Amino acid sequence: MSLAVLGDEREPWRPNQFTAALWGCEAHFRFPVIKLLDYRARWAELEANPNPFATVVMAHLTAQATRRDPARRVEAKLHLTRRLYGMGYTRDDILRLFHFIDWLLQLPDALTAEFWDELATWEELQHMPYITSVERIGVERGRVEGRVEGRVEGRVEGQQELIVRLLGRRFGALPEVVQAQVAALSPALLLELSDALLDFVALSELTDWLSSHATHAD
Numbered sequence: 001m002s003l004a005v006l007g008d009e010r011e012p013w014r015p016n017q018f019t020a021a022l023w024g025c026e027a028h029f030r031f032p033v034i035k036l037l038d039y040r041a042r043w044a045e046l047e048a049n050p051n052p053f054a055t056v057v058m059a060h061l062t063a064q065a066t067r068r069d070p071a072r073r074v075e076a077k078l079h080l081t082r083r084l085y086g087m088g089y090t091r092d093d094i095l096r097l098f099h100f101i102d103w104l105l106q107l108p109d110a111l112t113a114e115f116w117d118e119l120a121t122w123e124e125l126q127h128m129p130y131i132t133s134v135e136r137i138g139v140e141r142g143r144v145e146g147r148v149e150g151r152v153e154g155r156v157e158g159q160q161e162l163i164v165r166l167l168g169r170r171f172g173a174l175p176e177v178v179q180a181q182v183a184a185l186s187p188a189l190l191l192e193l194s195d196a197l198l199d200f201v202a203l204s205e206l207t208d209w210l211s212s213h214a215t216h217a218d
Contacts, residue, residue: 002031050087077105171203181210
């Protein structure tokens, strides 16, 4: 069976069928829909439900509701995290669910520190330092490394896409081999190519440039 889970915030939008037609042939497919927005009115039911997916839905709805309210998000994130300890989950399950909550309910740096301090105090009272012992260090390190790596990769991919788009407007659809050569260029060579492409008149000039710089792509 197929099931559509809708996580958007548009109340009326509830597509439940798909139709395709070609040359007199038609295929009609109807499927059940779960609208996560409906669970806002069933919050107490989610709170009491030990199913891990109840936690996932709560985190999703909280992220939507606190998008522009970081102070409220801190309190909600603390509540969802504390709740994990009372649902009968194992330590590993608590850590896995916390990783999802932490990823979805990101906070400004100042409020992140407040969150960890509050959670550490609470865990000490409960004698269950599952998250704030080793996990806090790992989460913080992963967040920093992930942001740096993501920014670098995103910047390079953005340069590649822009250059391919500009070349496409000048020479039409580029052969796949040419696109692959552009994708293999280092950030420094991408910058060089962005200057050089302004002088190219024919596609052959581009391929010659790529060939001459191929040995230096790494």
